[in-house]
Amino acid sequence: MLPIDHLYRTARLLPDSVAVESDSTALSYRELALRVDALAAHVQSIVPGCRNRIAICGHNSLAHYLAILATYACGNTWVALNPQNSKRDLDRIVEVTRPALFIVDDDCLDKFTPNGAPVLIATDVSGGTGFESIIRRHGGDRPNRDGVTLDDLQAIKFTGGSSGVPKAVQQPYRVGSTVHLHMRLMYGYHGGDTGLAVSPLTHAGGTYILPLLAVGGRTILLRKPAAPAILDAIEQRGVTRMFLAPTLLYALMAEQQRQPRDTRALHSITYGAAPMPVEKIRQAQAIFGAKIDVTYGQTEASQCLTGATREQLADERHAGTVGRPGPLVQVEVMDAQGRILPPGESGEVVARGDLLMKGYLDNPELTAATIVDGWLHTGDLGAFDEQGFLTIRGRLKEMIISGGFNVYPTDVEAALSKHPGVHESIVFGLSDEKWGERVEAAVRLRDGASVDAAELIRFVKAEIGSVQAPKAIHIVADLPRNEVGKVVRREVRQRFEQDEPGAASKVQP
Template sequence: MYPIDFFWRAAARWPGNIAIDAPEGAIRYDALAAQVAALATALNALDNTLQSRVGICAKNSAEHIVALLAVLACGKVWVPLNPKSTRPEIRRIIDATEPSILVLDTACAGLLEGAAGARIHCGSPPPGQSSVAALIAQHAGASRPAFALPQDATQAIKFTGGTTGLPKGVMQPYRAWMTNVSNQIHAWGFDEHERYIVAAPITHGTSTYLLPILAQGGCHVVLAEAGAEAVRTAFRERGGTVCFMPPTLVYMLMALPGAARADFPCLRRLIYGGAPMPPEKIREVRAFFGPVLGTTYGQTEAPQSLTVMRPEDFEDERNWAAVGLPTWFSDVAIMAPDGRLLPPGEVGEVVARGDLVMSGYWRLPEKTAETLVDGWLHTGDRGLIDERGYLYLKDRLKDMVITGGFNVYPVDVENALGQHPAVHECTVFGVPDEKWGEAVQAAVQLRPGQHATEGELIAFVRERLGPVQTPKRVHFHASLPRSAVGKVLKTAVRERAIAPDAPSVPSAPPPANESTANPS
């Protein structure tokens, strides 16, 4: 069995269910299955080599979903290309993976200029080039392609974000995708009544929810526009029941003018990921949305669901700083630098093994050997596991600040700073210091209309954590710099902080309807 088989089975069981609800119209399961089979046949006609790569560079759309499913259906390897990325970065990924076929929005053509590979356009193509719709029509009535590959064969090559070093192509095998589908369905209880709001990019975390929802006969609701207002409208008017999004977008939904729980009448699962949510934010979100909040911990090397925190886990406030319990088919442990597995309560590197773990980095055997050691994936995260089995993250190994001989975990300081009523969001980091080796500093984004001084915030943290963990400086940002998927770019914040004459002037965050999270 392969990941695509979850979809084929659902199409046979729920042929009349709506699989995709897009602005241009609804697509039933039986129609979607026919489209996927036709496009998969077309991809094989263009290149019949098993495991050849197909790059997809497109915004969220029904055709994007069809193209991705078609890649899975014909034994090829999906290479997601973020349309919000830069041309050099896109070209670097293409040069590394050598896709023979490129699926793209016409608006993304400039990003792919000069790259080899047959082009298939979502929407209307330029003269002389093909489109998804035309290929589906050309191969209408085609049977599903058949192929045979081992479970360790590669299903996708997804590149790491690159905020902590040179991005690497992670080879996600079939077994990892099968495991993720099982974990998501088990954790969230998806069923045929699900309506998943496609708010975050398909090229990133949203992709891990496509098959779990489809496997259970649910529907993906595609938005016509990006941004918090569009997401709220989809929940209010199109019956959204579940969504995955970065914390930033959650906060933006709550800050929209007139926002109320009534805007989300059918919501039963609000899953955040990609960045931590401090305990005080968890309190605010639960007060607004009710007991629907959940989260997962994973990384590109172990996609999405090494651990899960379900809404019922959030009922216990002891768990608010945790990222959940290990999921099926995965072992999660804490390891000392000498390779010893540590007992509950001790801090070390988070390691994992099992079916969810990648097979390696694309054409980087040395990096693979550094990261996969004796079957354990070294995540680069520091954390601890308590006596109940819950995982608590401290920070990236390289993000830990050693100041005056003491270890300071930025997440602890961020959690304290985030309790201040004027702080909308914050990040904490270390900078070189002649006296202390490293000095703890922070960058904050204030709530609209709120004011706080540097001295006030420093005193606030000192009262809660003591002098060692208290920031020596606080830098104020109108809007913290973020990646294309909403993560705060700690490296960029740190570089700005250590620049000569770095400003430290309080200023308000952007308006609540400004989409800093790039949800699609």
């Protein structure tokens, strides 16, 4: 059974239930299935057969949502083009993947350079042109995906790349099927759920489509992820669950304190894509209640390698962990010699099972270096506790060795987050003649806070000791982020690597 089959099953069982809403448009499951089939049939009239690469560039629009499902419905491979990325990055994706067809929101035509393949403009389905005319023309038609199996490619997605060089990850339909099952079993998705698609559909927003379709839930598409609009949707449209990167969750917390909304309908905010200090988790729980979940994974092993529910994160013993492994994956911590380590010992997080990618596109050497003896090497440092909960301590390459001691950036960031004046921080290591590497941090203060670097350094020393305390702290107005709002540690480090060591406190642009 392919992931898209859950849409058709729900359309038979709950044909009149609302499946998706965008602005003033709502589609029932019956209407959604008919539109997906019509669009998929049209796609196959342009590029016959299955297993073609279909590049989709759009916002969180109904047209984008339909295009993704139609790609699955005709057994093709989705190539995600996020319009928030640079034209250079999108052109590279196009060059590497060589799509057979482009489906593009009308305001995204200038975001990339097509490779000569046909371009289908996806205007809003209620606009009378574009998809609307296609759906009228192909109403009642069905796509053909005979022979497509779970081992065929569902998507090619690109990692952010800690090295700065994105890699093309091949995700088979098996991954999509496993992700949806993990979410249902680990987080209790059900037919009464209303999910708010806040993150881009090219990223986590698209991942959460199928679990909601499988249980007969409703998805609300939010075009712009602004904190006031998110809270308004929760209050006015009965949103029960959503996924947020920590940065956006912090903005939501600040907005809720500034102008409270009724969030009683909400029962789950799942965070992921970046670590969240325990202090921030506690603040979020104080504002929204015990509604914070966590998921951990990566493009090479999609959500959820591990996860913890809101009840588990409310337990002091598990706060700050990323939970336990999902039922269809094995997750361990391994040392440099390939030995699996016992609870309490830190090493590289490795995984095997049905969530793993097929490999990197056209890069067998990198694939072989990443998947060794069936184990995916994530590049993350972590440790399990005796109850099987995993704590991530940072990237293997980001661990700082200062004066012969291992310093984990996440430990320092967690200490900084306890200071009442700190909104957000990022910790990094720089070369140093005396220490080998010196610990430094860039800190964004809370609005109205007045704190200098020396005070923050003293605070961290009191929390975790002198060895891990930064030698310099840079007070910044903002931090560089990628298209999903995650702070890019590499860019922060590059900004300050030419500075002389010292307790810097000047505000950087």
